[in-house]
Amino acid sequence: MLCELKERERAGIINPIFTCQPCGAQFASIGIKDCIGIVHGGQGCVMFVRLLISQHLKESFEIASSSVHESGAVFGACGRVEEAVDVLLMRYPDVKVVPIISTCLTEVIGDDIEGVARKLNEGLLAEKYPGREVHLIPIHTPSFVGSMISGYDIAVRDFVKYFAKKTEPNGKLNLITGWVNPGDVTALKHLLREMDIDATVLFEIESFDSPVMPDGNHVSHGSTTIEDLTGTANAQATLALNRYEGGKAAEYLATEFDIPTLVGPTPIGIRNTDAFLKNLKTLTGKPIPQSLVRERGQALDALTDLTHMFFADKRVAIYGAPDLAISLAEFCLDLEMKPKLLLLGDDNSGYQHDPRIKALQQNVGHEMEIVTNADFWELEDRIKNKGLELDLILGHSKGRFISIDYNIPMVRVGFPTYDRAGLHRHPVVGYAGATWLAEQMANTLFADMEHKHNKEWILNVW
């Protein structure tokens, strides 16, 4: 096989691709309306995640800390959660959902966050806040297990598990998007509308792109409601776009409530979007309308201008969230490019069984490596010391210096993309996303040709 799947052999990380689980749980939490999470641990676990999210979206979000200091680390810090819940509820009268997100610190000392939630429910909430709807949801996200990706997956499952309640069928589709941008949600909802499908979208984060208004404070919040989450048990079907971000919630709904469920593919590229529409059709019985045939045609029209002329045989390295990175590789192959290296930043044992990875291993006709538990050194070392030649890098902003220092053009995609303006507004999913991505790649290659005086005259006629 020309395409090898391997794990990082070195013990340590040189420049991490992912951060740890609590970040993922925090990102999931901000998608819910009237929700402020409490991260049970040191303050840095919140402060830096809030900064990271605000770097990516250019918005600020509210997430609290239980502020565990030395004494808590020594004697146990459950009391800090109790105090945090009370302070939060007193000062934020609209808050109803309070996930309690654990960290390495509080998992190592063994704080019983279920016990705290129980105690608060029976004590503080019953006595001080009778009649107020408050949901305390313990979420275990030790930082030494998995990554931000699994943290997101776990949190989505835990939210769904907590709220989902079977009553009457609501005829809706559960659409679990995975970790995406506001622009992706807009694109997905557009496709659903064209298909005439009523869906519960987890999570409704279009509102993250919040305005500056002439008066008042319009700071960003997610808008998925408790009712949305409760209703997931009554859906006619579930479609999770990503296996590793939201797959757990889909699986839970399938087993617990017997809901017909499909997981994947991530609708990046034409082929994956086709499959997405087919899945929608399968689950809801709704036909694919002519409007989408036309939209697909527009995308194909745009791509045809680019593929064999500019993309063919271009060598690409891709890193980031697994579902994103794999689908980008698939899309690149359809565009006649050669993904040479795929880096997945955690040690999820599921990767070796992933049919998409198996398909790459079986069918890719050029030398390619897929590295799991990877760091950025897997990329840089190959470029610097092992002769890897690349024409393009696809990935998030934390890898920017590899692009800069080795003069390889890079398209920012994924999370976070803080060193480019406004990327969160644009979709990478759907036909519109395919066009956007391909044109971003093309324009990036064009600019690079011009900077390097590398056959830049080609673009005189096109």
Added chain:
Amino acid sequence: MDDLMKDRMDQLLDHIMKKCLWQFHSRSWDRKVQNEGVLSKATQLLCGEPVDTSTPLAKCHWVDALCLVNDYKRRFAWVSQLKPDEIKEIMQALHERLDHLTITGSLNLELNDQHY
């Protein structure tokens, strides 16, 4: 001290509080050394008396004192008119007031901490 002198002392004090950092070391003992060191040397400079700069610490105090005195002379014309005993009186009062603000009357709970 009469009102005029008191008013002048306040001006000198205000300048220190706004422009200087030497009075704000982090512990009481340190502030005592600093206030005493800088203000006694400033008094000597204002009175035209010799100033000891033989140790590194004394030199640092002299540096801060000299800059303070130069600022005083530039900002407050009346400073150069004062007689030595008036200078000593006003600087003594200033020293007491500064010690009060930064040490004895300070609400900074860390001032007497044995550690940093």
Added chain:
Amino acid sequence: MPYHEFKCSTCIPERKNHAVIKGPGEDLTMALPAGYLSTIPGTISERGCAYCGAKHVIGSPMKDVIHLSHGPVGCTYDTWQTKRYISDNDNFQLKYTFASDMKEKHVVFGAEKLLKSNIIEAFKAFPNIKRMTIYQTCASALIGDDLNAIAQEVMDEMPEVDIFVCNSPGFAGPSQSGGHHKINIAWINQKVGTIEPKITGDYVINYVGEYNIQGDQEVMCDFFKRMGIQVLSTFTGNGSYDDLRAMHKAQLNVLECARSAEYICNELRVRYGIPRLDIDGFGFEPLANSLRKVGLFFGIEDRAEAIIAEETARWKPELDWYKERLKGKKVCLWPGGSKLWHWAHVIHDEMGLDVVSVYTKFGHQGDMEKGISRCEEGALAIDDPNELEGLEAMEMLKPDIILTGKRPGEVAKKIRVPYLNAHAYHNGPWKGWEGWVRFARDIYNAIYSPIHKLTLLDIAADEIATDTTFETQVMLSDAALSEETRNAADLRQFTGQFDGLKSLRGKTYPEFEAKTAGAA
């Protein structure tokens, strides 16, 4: 000076001790915000942790060092690429960060072996780097790994390398300040005095508490070099590990940020008799006085005066251009720890701005004493602020601009208050004479942004002016100025380069005659 109670915080009465309004005729002995106390959980405080204080703030600006955090990957990722402390070795410390990648099995069975493999691998990956700092995290502290023992083991096996260990887990203190303290003391205990430097001049200083944000350190070192002073080390911005091991051989410690680095200065004073001179690198007058003092200490004040005269002549007309246009604008000065007092008085004196509020996320009461002394009457001082109090304060004070961090800046944007990044700067460096004009220019461009003005218009309710097709900052700022000021021939806008550092790196300096024979 009454304590100020925020409406949003009446339910947590202890918060009242953390905010004070500076009233007329009142002084520091009447009220002082509490500081460096345990954070109240759930307030949505802006504080970070002691790990980040040690690793991210103080440790990582050291430029020729592998910075390895022993723990799960998140601490490392999160404290990577969120700062602008550059270096003249192509930013090695900004680009590379290392994590031992502790997983569940290591938490159960220990991670010392893992750490050792990490150290060896990292040196192998970067054969030109021979120095390393290892940072403890919450996880490695709790499982009790002995970082010092592993570091020693490696140093015994690899005599060409040197490793510094910083044990400052995230929970070690109420804020990042705990980490500043721990790494200061760890450095002097472990590393100072372990190498003898080459003394090349008569006048030798350590420049302490300076982190080279956007090149601040390089600007300041330019002045010191022009004075013929040898900057033996900088703690820690653009600083070299081995230079910092030789701190004991300086004649003077010049201390900039007393919040993060007074500890090491105090210890250098106690252990080696090196005095400490506190300076301000921000603002024309404080900077002039700072150089003057250093010059006086060494008896070379004439060299300082020459620089002061030259720089003031070059940049004063530009600073004053901005001052005329910034007079009376209200500022919330909301930085992390020390800039509240570095800036409070001098942006008032030299730019005409009114500081209506100061806050500190991780400062101590000493920082508040300095900050409150330096700001004008009526200012609101807040310790360990939180999200709601920040909003309430801005609504109450209606500032024209806030100087704060990136994320709180996003909050300000939503209520139509312009923001500048107080930690990382917008277009710095902001130290030095030119830097101070850059700062004024950045403030001016933020306040007089035509887009900012458009945010205040409600197109549904207000009259929309159709006769204005565009506006410029100058059109907005000069409308209220007198003819004379507007056209003053001796004032001008900023004329510096986008990147002023290019001309500093590689610059040659005048040779001064040695004071005593054999000094070199």
